[in-house]
Amino acid sequence: MANKKVLKPFVLEALQALAKEPRQTPLRLARKLSVDPRYIRPTMRTLHELGLVTAIEHGVYEITALGQTVLDNNNASSSVNGTLAAAAQTQS
16 A cells, blocks of 8 residues: 555645745744644645745745646646535435
């Protein structure tokens, strides 16, 4: 069985926040997402290492094209899953 890491719930929210308002610090993101800054900082470092965000200056992040693609694919997947679930309910 493949070892898969589960993303923290606020990871996609952080990407969404960066997509809406680029150039954010971890502290600002933590406030927007109502998350303890101690959790956001390591998450942003990991997202940076994965290429989903870029540090445009020390401690200021923007979403990358890859991060936007991940966000877009997640939104499409959620939309498809929601549509399928609704269709299944009407079939019952």
